[in-house]
Amino acid sequence: MLLAVVQPWPEGKQPTDAALMERVQQRDSTALEVLYDRYGRPVYSLVLRISQQPASAEEIVQDVFLQLWRSAERFQISRGPLEPWLFAMARNRALDFLRLKREKQRRREDSTDSDLPFSAVARPDPEGDIDRSRRTERVRALMSSLPDAQRRAIELAFFEGMSHSEISEAMGEALGTVKSWIRGGLLRLRESLEEARS
Amino acid sequence: MDCEQLAPLYEEYALGVLEGEERAELEAHLARSCPTCTPGIAKARGVVAQLALYAPDAEPPAALRGKILDAVKSSNEASRATVPVNKTATKQPIFPAWAWAAAAALALVTGYSIRQMGIQTTQLAELRREMKLATLQSQALQNQLDEGRMVASVMMSPDSMPLKLMPKDKNMPMVHAYLHPHMGVAITADQMPGIAPARTLQLWLVTKKGQPMSVAIFRPDAQGQIAMVAPVTMPLNEIAALAVTEEPAGGSPQPTSAVAWMAQVN
Numbered sequence: 001m002l003l004a005v006v007q008p009w010p011e012g013k014q015p016t017d018a019a020l021m022e023r024v025q026q027r028d029s030t031a032l033e034v035l036y037d038r039y040g041r042p043v044y045s046l047v048l049r050i051s052q053q054p055a056s057a058e059e060i061v062q063d064v065f066l067q068l069w070r071s072a073e074r075f076q077i078s079r080g081p082l083e084p085w086l087f088a089m090a091r092n093r094a095l096d097f098l099r100l101k102r103e104k105q106r107r108r109e110d111s112t113d114s115d116l117p118f119s120a121v122a123r124p125d126p127e128g129d130i131d132r133s134r135r136t137e138r139v140r141a142l143m144s145s146l147p148d149a150q151r152r153a154i155e156l157a158f159f160e161g162m163s164h165s166e167i168s169e170a171m172g173e174a175l176g177t178v179k180s181w182i183r184g185g186l187l188r189l190r191e192s193l194e195e196a197r198s
Numbered sequence: 199m200d201c202e203q204l205a206p207l208y209e210e211y212a213l214g215v216l217e218g219e220e221r222a223e224l225e226a227h228l229a230r231s232c233p234t235c236t237p238g239i240a241k242a243r244g245v246v247a248q249l250a251l252y253a254p255d256a257e258p259p260a261a262l263r264g265k266i267l268d269a270v271k272s273s274n275e276a277s278r279a280t281v282p283v284n285k286t287a288t289k290q291p292i293f294p295a296w297a298w299a300a301a302a303a304l305a306l307v308t309g310y311s312i313r314q315m316g317i318q319t320t321q322l323a324e325l326r327r328e329m330k331l332a333t334l335q336s337q338a339l340q341n342q343l344d345e346g347r348m349v350a351s352v353m354m355s356p357d358s359m360p361l362k363l364m365p366k367d368k369n370m371p372m373v374h375a376y377l378h379p380h381m382g383v384a385i386t387a388d389q390m391p392g393i394a395p396a397r398t399l400q401l402w403l404v405t406k407k408g409q410p411m412s413v414a415i416f417r418p419d420a421q422g423q424i425a426m427v428a429p430v431t432m433p434l435n436e437i438a439a440l441a442v443t444e445e446p447a448g449g450s451p452q453p454t455s456a457v458a459w460m461a462q463v464n
Contacts, residue, residue, distance in 0.1 A: 029270050036263055044258035046250040058262050065266045069273065080240070084247035091250065096354040136251040143252050157215045158249045161356065164215045179210075186209035190245045 017082040024072040032069055039083070040065075042132070043090045050094035050159050060097055064090045083132070095161035134196060142192050149173070150181040157182060199223045201234040208235070208242035214356045222435075225357075225379055229433035348427045352376045352384035363440060363459035373424070373459045375440050382429040383413060383440070390418035393444070399458075400449045401428065404439040415449040437463045 015034065023031030043064060048057040067089060075082065143151055149171065156162045156170060164182070168175040204224050210216045211224050227235040352358055353376050363373040370391070376384040385401060393399060398417055402410040414428035430437075442459040 027274060029267060029274070032270060033263070033267060036266060040258050040263065041255070042250060042253075044262070045253040045256040048256045049253035054259070057256075058259055058265075061258060061262060062266050062269060066269055066273065069270050080244065084244040087247040087250040088243055091247070092351075092355075096350060099354045100350070132251070135248060139248050139251045154249070155252075157213050158246070159253070161214060163217050163356070164210075165217060167215070182210060182213070182215055183206065186213065186246070187206075189248065190209060190242075193245060193248060 021072060021075045021082060024069060025075070029069075032065065035068070035082075036065055039086055043086060046087060047090050047094045050091065050161075051097055056097060057094075060093050061090070064093055067093075091158070098161060135193065138192050138196050139189065142189055146185055146188075150185055153178055153181045154185045201227065201232060201238075204235055205238060208238045209246055211239060212242040212246040226433070226435055229379055229435065345427065346425060348381075349384045349386060349425045352378045352381045352427055353386070355381065358384070359434065359463070361440060361461040361463065363442060363461040365459050366457060370458070373442060375461060377430065377434055377437070377440075377463065379434055382427050384427045385414075385416065385424055387418070387424040388422065390422045390424060392422070393417050396447050397444055398447050398449060400443050400445045400453070402441045402443065402453060403430065403432065403437050404441055405432070405436055406438045408438070410441065410453055412449060412451070415445070434463070439463055 017035070020031040020035050024035070040061065044057060044061050047060045048054060051057045051060060064086070068086065075085070143154070146154070153167050153171065156167045162170065164179055165175060168178045171178065204227060207216060207220055207224060211221065216224065224235065228239060355378055358376040358378045361375040361377060363375055365372060371387055371389045373385060373387040378384070398415045400415045401413040403413055404410050411432070413430065414426065416424060416426050418424050440461045440463060441457045443453045443455045443457055445454055
C-alpha cells in the first residue's frame with residue numbers, strides 16, 4: 001500500500017534503504033513508514049532487551065526514529081549501510097537510559113546515606129549483503145555455541161554497557177579471563193559473519 | 199602501540215569494553231584520523247551492531263508506528279519554515295492540508311474583520327502576535343530540549359572523560375565537564391550566581407604548551423543552571439586543562455581575568 005504511494009519505486013521491488021533514506025532527506029514521511037516497517041521490530045527488540053521496560057522501550061524507539069528523521073541528511077549510503085547505524089544508535093540510546101536509571105538509583109541510595117556520528121558507525125562492512133534472518137540465525141547460533149560464562153560476559157557488555165573491569169567484578173572472574181572471553185567471542189562473530197557473506 | 203597491535207582490539211573498542219592504556223592508545227590513533235584504525239573501528243562497529251540480532255524477538259506496540267508518524271508530522275510543521283523541501287523530487291503537495299485550512303480560516307477572519315470596520319482586525323493582529331510568540335517559545339523549548347539531549351549524550355557516553363572544574367572561590371559551586379573525542383565538551387553546573395549583563399563566562403582549553411584557546415562563552419540560566427555542549431577541535435591528549443574566566447560580554451581573544459574554575463585534564 002505504502003509502496004504504491006511513494007513513487008517512482010519499481011513495482012514489485014522493495015526499495016533499498018538508500019532509496020528510502022533519500023526520500024527521508026526530502027522529508028517524505030511515507031519513506032520513514034517503510035523504514036519503520038522494516039526495522040521497527042528488531043530495534044524495539046534490542047531496546048526492550050536493554051531497558052527491560054516496555055514503556056521506556058517505546059519511548060526510546062520513538063526517539064530513535066525521530067532522530068533518524070531529523071538527522072537523515074547525515075546519512076550517506078556510500079559510507080555504509082543503514083542497519084548497523086540504526087542498531088548502534090538504538091543501543092546507545094537504550095544504554096543512556098540504563099545509565100541514567102542507575103545513576104538515579106545511586107543518587108537515591110546516596111541520599112539515604114545518579115545521533116553517533118554516522119561516519120563512525122557505518123562503513124562498508126560484511127553484513128550488507130546478507131539478509132537479516134540469515135544473520136540473525138548466525139548470531140544466535142554463535143552465541144548459543146559459546147560456554148555460558150563467555151556468553152554472559154558478552155551479554156553484559158552489549159546489553160548492559162559494562163566495561164571489562166565491571167564485567168570482571170560482576171561475574172567474579174579475573175580481568176584477563178573476561179578479556180579473553182570477549183575477544184574470542186567477538187572474533188568468532190566477525191568470522192561467522194564474513195563466512196556467511198562468502 | 200602500532201596499528202597491527204591495535205587491530206585485535208577494534209571490536210572490543212566498538213563494544214565499549216576497552217579501558218585504560220589500550221583504549222587511550224586506540225583513541226590517540228583515532229584522534230589523528232589514523233588511516234588504518236579509523237576504517238577498522240567503523241567496520242568493527244558494523245560487526246558489533248549485529249549482536250542486536252541476539253535480542254529476543256519482541257513485537258512493538260501497534261500504536262507506536264502512529265505515534266512516530268504523528269511526531270514526525272508535528273516536527274515537520276514546526277520546522278517547515280526553516281527546512282528546505284525538494285519540491286520537484288517528491289509528490290507531496292506544496293502546501294499540506296493544514297496550511298490550506300489555516301489560510302482559508304485566515305481569509306474568513308480577515309473578511310469578517312473588514313466588515314467589522316477594523317475592530318476584529320486589531321484582535322486578529324493580537325492573535326497573530328500571540329501565535330508568533332507561542333511559536334518562538336516552542337522553538338526555544340525545542341532548542342533547549344535538543345541541547346539537553348546533546349549534553350546527556352556526551353555525559354553518558356563511555357568515551358567521555360569526566361572532569362571537575364574546581365572554583366577558586368570556595369563559595370562558588372563546582373562545574374562539571376565531560377570531554378568527548380568527537381562530540382566536544384559538555385559543561386554542567388547548578389546554583390551558579392548571576393552574571394552582570396556586561397559580562398560573560400568563557401571556557402578555555404589550555405594546551406600542554408600553556409596556550410589558552412577559547413571554546414565557548416556561556417551564562418547560567420534564570421535558575422542558575424548551565425548545560426551546554428561546545429565543539430573541541432584538538433586531540434584530547436594535547437589538552438592540559440580546562441579553565442573558566444569571567445570576560446566582557448561577547449568574550450575575549452585571550453583571558454583578561456583570573457581563572458575562576460579549573461580542572462587538569464592529563
